[in-house]
Every structure is written in structure tokens, then in C-alpha cells.
Amino acid sequence: MTEEIKQGDDVLLYLDERRRYLVKVEDRSFHTHKGYVELRELIGRPYGVSVESNLKVSFIALKPTIYDYIAKLARRTQILYYKDIALIILRLGIGAGSRVVEGGTGSGALASALAFFVKPTGKVYSYEVRSDVLEVARKNLARVGLLDYVELKNKDLTEGIEEKEVDAVVLDLASPWDVVPHAYEALKGGGGLASFSPTINQVEKTVEALRREGFVDIEAVECLLRKLKVEVGATRPHTFMVGHTGYLVFARKSIKS
Secondary structure (H helix, E strand, C coil): CCCECCCCCEEEEECCCCCEEEEECCCCEEEECCEEEEHHHHCCCECCCEEECCCCCEEEEECCCHHHHHHHCCCCCCCCCHHHHHHHHHHHCCCCCCEEEEECCCCCHHHHHHHHHHCCCCEEEEECCCHHHHHHHHHHHHHHCCHHHEEEECCCHHHCCCCCCEEEEEECCCCHHHCHHHHHHHEEEEEEEEEEECCHHHHHHHHHHHHHHCEEEEEEECCCCCCEECCCCCCEECCCCCCCCCEEEEEEECCCC
């Protein structure tokens, strides 16, 4: 059944590969360098429809995915890239019903992705020491429609984790090794941990802490993504790419005898 656009819905106005705009459908004009689009004209029309600006430039009205939302979130801090987020979710086996502790809420990009996959019966417990950053994350999660699946906590994860028997712990902190003992206590047997760090020395300290605490299946990786410029007879990698975002460390809890 074709889904129609309603007033108040979010729409991704797609112009080309580089220019796409996340807008709320209201009784107003949306202005771009290619003219303005009357958003009210989208009401009652199906997603995927083409709409013209006053300069006769066509935009495609797409239904936003979690990928689109994360790309457009307001941010006070650097967010994780999709490639890293996707690997974290897959490697930790996060799905509907999972209970996940996140360390370092930031702008809420990772929390949004985690919440999208744990709903409708799971929960994300996200710790952040900066209250101003937490408010940005709260607004972003509400915009994506996922705030009900995230409990935001203005607390320092290095001082302890309140939840017990959780399925996974995900860290994006300056000193993840300080959280490793708390993560071990919070995780259920076999539960997974993922830590994102931009430097190698952080990886070394984190892995050492994981080994001391008795984690197993420890793995450190770097995930690279390269886009292609596709033209008939001239397809090649793009000239520029994001060469490095960070390193990921994964591990699982082994029950101590």
C-alpha cells in the first residue's frame, strides 16, 4: 500500500548526491539555491513523488530512514560514522529487545541507531557527563521518534554502571579502559562490549584492561569505506575519502570460575 505524506511528517528532499534536505511538511516555503518548494503541496502525495521549485527544478520527496536522520542531526560533538555504527550493531548482535548501555551520548547519533534496533521492547541506557550535550541529544532523539526507547543519564560511566544483566555495552569515551571493570559487572554472561577510539594507544590500554578483567573474543579492527564515482566507461574511486575515523575494539564477557 502506497504511503501518503501527511502534514507534520518529515521528508527528505533529494536534489542530487550531495544535496538533500530533511524538512518537516508544514504550510510554508522551503528555500534553496535552486528556488523554493511549497511544502504544503506534498500533503496527500506519495513518498517518492517529484516536486518542482519555483525555478522548475525537480526534487524527489523521500521517506527518511535512520541513515538520513543521523546524517542531519544537530550536533555539539563529532558523531560516529555509519560504517562504524553498523559494524557495532552487527558484531554485538543488537536487536529487538536488547538492553544496551552506551557511554558518551554526544549528539545522540549512536543512541538513535541503537534505539532503532532495540525497539519496541528493548532499551538504551545512555550516560553523558555534559548536561548541555545531553539536551541536544534529547531533542535529536525526539525528532527521530526514538526518545521513548532511550533513558538519558547525566552521569559519569567511569564511576559505575547502574544497570545489570545487559546485553551489550558500547563506549565512545576518552578513557574506555576505566569503564571495563564496570562493564564486566553490568554485562550478562556472553554479553558483548564495543569501544570506539581514535588513537592506537587508546586501543592498547583498552585491550589490556579487557584481558585483565577476563573478557574473551577480543578483536581490534578499523573499518574503511570508499565511495565510487560511477560513469559508463570511467568508473573509479572518488578522489577524496574519509581515511580514518577511529578503531573499534570488541570483546565478550566470560564467566569467572
